[in-house]
Amino acid sequence: MPDIKPDTMTETGRAPGVTSAPRGADHANARPGVAKAPRQRRHRGHTGEALLALAMTTPAVVLLLVFFVVPVALMFGLAFTNARLISPRPAEFTGTENFTMLFGDSLFWASLRNTAYFAVVVVPVQAGLALVLAMLVNAKVRGRNFFRTVYFIPVVTSMVVVSLLWRFIYEPDGLLNQLISTVSFGAWEGTDWLNNPSTAMPAIMIMSIWQAVGFHMVIWLAGLQTIPGDLYEAAALDGASGWRLFRNVTWPSLLQTRTFVLITITIAAFSLFTQISVMTQGGPLDSTTTVVFMAVRTGYEQHATGYAAAVSLVFFVIVLTISLVQRFLTRERA
Amino acid sequence: MAVMTPTTLPLGRTLSLQAVRVLLLLVFAFPIVFMFVSSFKPDAQIFADLTSWRAFVPVGDISLDNYRGVFDRVPAGRMLMNSIGVSTITVVLGIFVNSLAAFALSRMRWRGQRVILTGIIATLIVPFETFALPLVWWINKLPWLEMQGFRLVLTEGWLDTYQVQVLPFVANAFSIFLFYQYFSSIPRELDEAARVDGASWFGIYRRIVMPLSGPAVATVAILTFLPAWNSYLWPLMVVQSEEYRPVMVGIQYFFQLNVAWGQVMAYASMITVPVLALFLAFQRAFIGSIASAGVKG
Structure with a gap:
């Protein structure tokens, strides 16, 4: 298919008689041109084609404008106002007041700290475990499809359901503590996992990894299956085996997959909300409050849209910076 | 060794x-x-x-006492229907709107297509959670036409409606991207041949490209359905009344008014079974769609 240069397209597009021709007539004109190069036919339909193409993209573009571009722009705008969710008075410009307040807000720093804590633990652990699972089910063994399916089941289970289920598991007299005392013959006792400031966040981390690790297993698996078998054979002929095979063949071949896995887990980790909302409401002692949870609290429950927009803007900048840095770092190594 | x-x-x-x-x-x-x-x-x-x-x-x-208990306490049937309706309509509209855009972007030649494609792809790096709160403020101001009796009335604000749960999630950059990729792999000679036979562009879309794009449609359907069915943060903020409430918000409210664990487990099972059944029936497509998301993203 020859590429058509835009300038030639405009020229023919301006030709009188073609531009105004209705689509039906255009087809009729196209018929005698069959013998000519396809390029010719394309030229004739240019203006009609452009208008039609524009019409076909319009629904998607309009929806993206209304539900993506406008709210993102609003986030930047509202962050510098005292806008409230429901208020008779119009929002007033307040300059950087929201940010001054935000950086002096200890809840904001706690949220940021907890979110970072969650991400720093969950990103490498979940990515690593997912890779281990992928390699376990990638081996040619009996029932590997069955294992893969079961490992994936939590992924299709909603995070709300998973959070409620694990609330029961973490109850003082719940499944986990019963298991601990049964296994240790009563020697050990668990704690009230979600009501203890030092265990609440780790408990949520474990559950989150349990729920999502199957997702990234599948992605690693897709990456593993793109590695050609002769690469392994060649390396094996050179005497590589086990760990060295992994380090010199598998790992470098997974560069693209790695970037994708890291970025998606990081963004998901920073967006931590559902688990907190269902399991702890940010407690105990603000030990599990997160940036998104705080934004929802202030912007929705307390109606302080302007302040929540400021929180969102900081969150936006952080997420964007991290994914750009990750993209840059993984690209550098290539 | x-x-x-x-x-x-x-x-x-x-x-x-x-x-x-x-x-x-x-x-x-x-x-x-x-x-x-x-x-x-x-x-x-x-x-x-x-x-x-x-x-x-x-x-x-x-x-089945726990299940009976759930239906006695809350309109769980209504909430199930809400979730089924909202997710189904989001999937159907999503497939149509996104494939149409992808078709125009990948198979037709026009000025500005590069710009629009790049713009759409650029939206991928911004997670929904970052602009969810400004979006709540915004949809609270949007107008809507409503039938009241036999008159069309202009209303303001989309809180407590179905459209607020559907429309923001119809156009999706990732779906457009997946369709775009898939369409680009279908030979263009097919279009040319159809044009010779007098087919319109829309005819090519409907009768040639879409029927050949089954896997892409399945992938987009799955990747749209899962988050729609599981959505929680958004309906938590924009849906107050039980009339429009979807199941995930419903179970959280249910849990708060009652800690009879058996009933919570019954509710949880009810809203998990449909997705799990779909997953087990279309496993290959599910896992394939996630995998393709990774390879292409």
């Missing part, structure tokens, strides 16, 4: 790896099994069974 390809591992290691696989299987399956099993047991028995294998087997005083 022997070459360590998967087929030549020593027997001992093969067996221990298989043991690891089975152990992990239990770790992933047991909480879900526990949920289903407990949904049939009275609370006293759920707790009594915790210390033994009975926790994971439907034995003892088995009944």
Whole structure:
């Protein structure tokens, strides 16, 4: 298919008689041109084609404008106002007041700290475990499809359901503590996992990894299956085996997959909300409050849209910076 | 030392790896099994069974009482219908709107297509959570036409409606991207031949490109359905009344008014079974769609 240069397209597009021709007539004109190069036919339909193409993209573009571009722009705008969710008075410009307040807000720093804590633990652990699972089910063994399916089941289970289920598991007299005392013959006792400031966040981390690790297993698996078998054979002929095979063949071949896995887990980790909302409401002692949870609290429950927009803007900048840095770092190594 | 390809591992290691696989299987399956099993047991028995294998087997005083209890307490049927309706419409509209845009972007030639494509792809890096709160403020100001009796009335604000749960999630950059990729792999000669036969562009879309794009449609359907069914943060903020409430918000409210665990497990099972059944029926498509997301993203 020859590429058509835009300038030639405009020229023919301006030709009188073609531009105004209705689509039906255009087809009729196209018929005698069959013998000519396809390029010719394309030229004739240019203006009609452009208008039609524009019409076909319009629904998607309009929806993206209304539900993506406008709210993102609003986030930047509202962050510098005292806008409230429901208020008779119009929002007033307040300059950087929201940010001054935000950086002096200890809840904001706690949220940021907890979110970072969650991400720093969950990103490498979940990515690593997912890779281990992928390699376990990638081996040619009996029932590997069955294992893969079961490992994936939590992924299709909603995070709300998973959070409620694990609330029961973490109850003082719940499944986990019963298991601990049964296994240790009563020697050990668990704690009230979600009501203890030092265990609440780790408990949520474990559950989150349990729920999502199957997702990234599948992605690693897709990456593993793109590695050609002769690469392994060649390396094996050179005497590589086990760990060295992994380090010199598998790992470098997974560069693209790695970037994708890291970025998606990081963004998901920073967006931590559902688990907190269902399991702890940010407690105990603000030990599990997160940036998104705080934004929802202030912007929705307390109606302080302007302040929540400021929180969102900081969150936006952080997420964007991290994914750009990750993209840059993984690209550098290539 | 022997070459360590998967087929030549020593027997001992093969067996221990298989043991690891089975152990992990239990770790992933047991909480879900526990949920289903407990949904049939009275609370006293759920707790009594915790210390033994009975926790994971439907034995003892088995009944549907917990399910009846859920329907007695809340309009769970209504919420299930809300979620089914909202997710289905989001999927159907999403397939149509995004494939149409992708078709124009990948197969037709026009000015500005590069700009629009780049713009759409650029939206991918911004997670929904960052602009969810400004979006709440914004949809609270949007107008809507409503039928009241026989008159069309202009209303303001989309809180407590169905459209607020559907429309923001119809156009999706990732779906457009997946369709775009798939369409680009369908030979253009087919378009040319159809044009010769007098087909319109829309005819090519409807009768040639879409019928050949089954896998892409399945992928987009799955990747749209899952978040729509599981959506929580958004309806939590924009839907107040039980009339429009979807199941995930419904179960959270249900949990708050009642800690009868058996009933919570029954509700949880009810809203998990439809997705799980779909997953088990279309496993290959599910896992394939996630995998393609990774390879292409």
